[in-house]
Amino acid sequence: xxxxxxxxxxxxxxxxxxxxxxxxxxxxxxxxxxxxxxxxxxxxxxxxxxxxxxxxxxxxxxxxxxxxxxxxxxxxxxxxxxxxxxxxxxxxxxxxxxxxxxxxxxxxxxxxxxxxxxxxxxxxxxxxxxxxxxxxxxxxxxxxxxxxxxxxxxxxxxxxxxxxxxxxxxxxxxxxxxxxxxxxxxxxxxxxxxxxxxxxxxxxxxxxxxxxxxxxxxxxxxxxxxxxxxxxxxxxxxxxxxxxxx
Amino acid sequence: xxxxxxxxxxxxxxxxxxxxxxxxxxxxxxxxxxxxxxxxxxxxxxxxxxxxxxxxxxxxxxxxxxxxxxxxxxxxxxxxxxxxxxxxxxxxxxxxxxxxxxxxxxxxxxxxxxxxxxxxxxxxxxxxxxxxxxxxxxxxxxxxxxxxxxxxxxxxxxxxxxxxxxxxxxxxxxxxxxxxxxxxxxxxxxxxxxxxxxxxxxxxxxxxxxxxxxxxxxxxxxxxxxxxxxxxxxxxxxxxxxxxx
Numbered sequence: 001x002x003x004x005x006x007x008x009x010x011x012x013x014x015x016x017x018x019x020x021x022x023x024x025x026x027x028x029x030x031x032x033x034x035x036x037x038x039x040x041x042x043x044x045x046x047x048x049x050x051x052x053x054x055x056x057x058x059x060x061x062x063x064x065x066x067x068x069x070x071x072x073x074x075x076x077x078x079x080x081x082x083x084x085x086x087x088x089x090x091x092x093x094x095x096x097x098x099x100x101x102x103x104x105x106x107x108x109x110x111x112x113x114x115x116x117x118x119x120x121x122x123x124x125x126x127x128x129x130x131x132x133x134x135x136x137x138x139x140x141x142x143x144x145x146x147x148x149x150x151x152x153x154x155x156x157x158x159x160x161x162x163x164x165x166x167x168x169x170x171x172x173x174x175x176x177x178x179x180x181x182x183x184x185x186x187x188x189x190x191x192x193x194x195x196x197x198x199x200x201x202x203x204x205x206x207x208x209x210x211x212x213x214x215x216x217x218x219x220x221x222x223x224x225x226x227x228x229x230x231x232x233x234x235x236x237x238x239x240x241x242x243x244x245x246x
Numbered sequence: 247x248x249x250x251x252x253x254x255x256x257x258x259x260x261x262x263x264x265x266x267x268x269x270x271x272x273x274x275x276x277x278x279x280x281x282x283x284x285x286x287x288x289x290x291x292x293x294x295x296x297x298x299x300x301x302x303x304x305x306x307x308x309x310x311x312x313x314x315x316x317x318x319x320x321x322x323x324x325x326x327x328x329x330x331x332x333x334x335x336x337x338x339x340x341x342x343x344x345x346x347x348x349x350x351x352x353x354x355x356x357x358x359x360x361x362x363x364x365x366x367x368x369x370x371x372x373x374x375x376x377x378x379x380x381x382x383x384x385x386x387x388x389x390x391x392x393x394x395x396x397x398x399x400x401x402x403x404x405x406x407x408x409x410x411x412x413x414x415x416x417x418x419x420x421x422x423x424x425x426x427x428x429x430x431x432x433x434x435x436x437x438x439x440x441x442x443x444x445x446x447x448x449x450x451x452x453x454x455x456x457x458x459x460x461x462x463x464x465x466x467x468x469x470x471x472x473x474x475x476x477x478x479x480x481x482x483x484x485x486x487x488x489x490x491x
Binding site: 015032205 | 410466
């Protein structure tokens, strides 16, 4: 079954010894029949969003199977808005990962409203990290306050995926990206709560092997048609990615 | 991966869980093992590490009775261990095949006198010891405990941030092994095989708390030769378990 991965990062990383450059990602994509991948920069996610965003633009301009994802830092609003204007309007950019600027800390509505107001014009997707209950609550509030923007909650809320699913069930512009916790009940539970159309395959490569989340979804007690939605069709619809494979 | 490679899962458990998200029933575990053609699975009751190790071990022994696909694993909580505890009799009578420790969940350091005392009692039992070593420094502390012992130790819970420490510890002590369920970073298993070889890497899934299908797929697609995959999937753990396992 063809797959589009909506979450991967390129660049040097803390996955010591496991290569994580664009060629390495392409090799993994070929191995797992991935037609496309939304990529951000490891450096942008880590400590230098401006240099990282510039690098990602260079990579996606060379590789049609990649869609770029810029990173915005809520602690640097003006520079983040400037970067959004530089990159996000391009056809080969999917949206923005919104970070707080503090490692491990989720972004709050009061920190990012200016950035989101500037983002609205692009009609693309905002990706939000939410690794615990507070992060899920913050993501839900942000999505509710900006109902015309589509948001993807990365890792469905991490270990707190039950709360992430509950939040998405009440918030129709909040999508759930499947990487993170490998609880075998997760996908079926999310499917029953929000339906198949707001679930998206993401691997969080290189920090996680795509095989793990692929296996998780393939093993879920849902139809093959709904698995195809999660693996491919929902991403195509959300990001305008080419055409579905036959 | 060659079709129908034998798989022995070194890391499963069953029992109650405080988290509503997780069904850890024995039925679910047995069903997962059957659905994925797992030959055998090392398992223990969560009661042993969440509540009381004596009660947990009794639950493990009872659950494994009459189920040859399940390999009973004992646990001991050093915080409740006394020299009079007579663990060796308990391990032998219930035919446990491995002993597992949970310093992270139970919040004790590996350089801990009761733990050392338990190891002294286990020294000639011929049972492998699995121990969680997810935090920096824990594998290093275990190295000191492992030196000069016959016991074979299996590190579990190692993530990509702990690989360098695990590799160094395994280089220095050939009685230290590593289990795969937390090695989720892309290429992590291959890296460990490159650094220390395939003979001390042991497949584990964390089922049913974590997806067995995902763990098997990770091995299926790993950039490793089939003979090395077979070692990891079953040969290595079978070498460690008592011959009557």
